[in-house]
Amino acid sequence: MSKNWYPVINExxxxxxxxxxxxxxxxxxxxxxxxxxxxxxxxxxEGCHGCQSICPAEAITYFGDNGEKPSGSCGCGCGGCGC
Ligand code: SF4
Ligand code: SF4
Known part of the structure; x- marks a missing residue:
């Protein structure tokens, strides 16, 4: 849970x-x-890139994403986000 990391849609x-x-x-x-x-x-x-990874239009970025790969698993359980 974090307000420091959430998706932003490029409409x-x-x-x-x-x-x-x-x-x-x-x-x-x-x-x-x-x-x-x-x-x-x-x-x-925080650190999950799941929805970004499946978006076909590269329309999702994250508030709080500094471009660094998160270390280890984000623990989201979504799968598909590389953790
Ligand atoms: S899939 Fe992951 S990054 Fe996308 S909104 Fe859900 S928790 Fe956040
Ligand atoms: S996954 Fe589809 S609906 Fe979601 S931001 Fe990407 S293009 Fe838009």
Whole structure:
């Protein structure tokens, strides 16, 4: 749980596929009218890149991401994020 790390959607890139909403097991997203909405940033797991890794449009970055690979597992349990 961290407010220091949460996804930010680049709405210009997002193709509204809904994959991130379906993928995240932590209730961070809700499907909005068209684009996903980050409704629960506190639920995002610091260091997890799961939704970014499955986004087909490279539309997801993270507040708090300094570009460094997190050491070890983020422990999110999502899979697909390389931990
Ligand atoms: S980074 Fe992980 S925990 Fe955070 S919104 Fe994406 S899939 Fe969910
Ligand atoms: S996975 Fe990427 S393209 Fe698909 S809805 Fe989410 S941000 Fe948009």
């Amino acid at each position: 210009d890139n997002c193709i509204e596929c809904g994959s991130c909403v379906n993928y995240c097991k932590h209730g961070v997203y809700e499907k909005g009218q068209d684009k996903p909405v980050v409704v629960n940033p506190e639920g995002c797991i």
